[in-house]
Amino acid sequence: MIPVRIHDSLTGDLLPLEPREGNKVGIYACGPTVYGRIHVGNARPFVIFGIFRRFLNASGYDAKLVCNLTDVNDKIYAAANAAGLGSQELADQMAAHYRADTDALGIGRPDAEPLATGHMHGIISLISDLIEAGHAYEAAGDVYFDVRSHAAYGELSHRDIDQMDQGEGVEGSQIKRDPLDFALWKATKAGEDTSWDSPWGAGRPGWHIECSAMAEAELGVDFEIHGGGSDLVFPHHENEQAQTAAARGKPLARIWMHNGMVRFGEEKMAKSVGNVLLLHEAIGSHGRDAVLIWLLGGHYRQPLSCTDERFAEANARAARIREVARKVVPGPSPDSLRPYRERFFESLADDFNTPAALAELFGWIREANREGEGVGGDDLVEMLSVLALENLLVEVSSDGPDAESLELLTARESARSAKDWAEADRIRDDLLARGWVVRDGGAGPELIPAP
């Protein structure tokens, strides 16, 4: 296990990753609410935490990544109504889309992907515990968390509870003890076609309590890392933290790891703003390699802009990797390239600095290109595997050039021998039209699939 440090949103410090037990690391990253197709902003945490898990496993840890799906929620009721579907039907459909869309990223699935609807028992029992401990109260079939009963409330988002906007007109404001109290359980309302029985009557869980319950069921409490988008810090994670700490007397997680937002234009990409690029569209038009390299090209905590230029640039980077992969041979890499590999892992261990790691990868590539042919590729395979980019190593052309193209290549060689450059260049254009780029290397001409 190499030492890993991660920035913690609660303390604002770089904290060492210290497993509770052996080399086991539990990571809970909040997934989307499934009421529509996900966009590339939603894909960022999926990729960040998915690749982070790969890095940890490659570094001697045994990481368990849990990414939940929220499949009960106001938005789902609204979207289902608009689509003329049952809410569970819509949620199931969109959950299936989510799995397919994220599968296309090719980074593997999380170790667990719990659904809120699959954890009703745990949710209800956690709410009961909170009521019993005096941190929650029932009111007209709803149950609310009593924010004033938990002194630490506000610690994660660094907010002073007394300075927070307590504007009225919020849902349930008449029956809540404090405007900041948030719903753990909501009594079923007209127009909602799903509900669950509880000690407080038929209803459904609030958003925040779902995650507290699912995280605990999968990872216990005081687990290593809780993550998600920075837009979840308040109120979602603040509330999760408060619920679990109030009910269990222990913090929910040791490190809070938040990724920055994807920007589209000058503002955050969000369904509510309407400025979204759907993940499957991005993969369809730019390829999954570009999407992945683009996401890894910025530090996870910083905002990241989404434009066609960025994807084109990412594709150019992918091409450079494929290029070196052509000349690398199986086997151990030379010692001279060792430092790049070392710094690649050091960068990832230092607050998961993927852009710095990529810089080392490209440093390795430059050195390997300088060495020429026959460089052992083990380092490259290792680094690309961590980033889920090992596919760049396999030759794109599964079948190789067809016979006719090879004949053209031979004909071009004859023309070149005869110094008939016009003919040679004409044949080269023909080959390009057939999808092959001619490359005259020292060992004779080679046909490379056109980009």
Add this chain to the structure above:
RNA sequence: GGCGACGUGGCGGAGUGGCUACGCAGCGGCCUGCAAAGCCGUGUACACCGGUUCGACUCCGGUCGUCGCCUCCA
């Protein structure tokens, strides 16, 4: 208004109290019949103003600007 973060070369994007990030694009060169690929070289980079320091892009203070959260949000 409160809280959090950020302003780096043509673009994107790391990082550091004094030493080449890296990628994309440009320019020059090597290689090539010419290209392509690759390699080498190249561009007075660190918002502005003060301060601390032998020395600051890097630390401190202020100014301007941008973004996120404070409501559902990855």
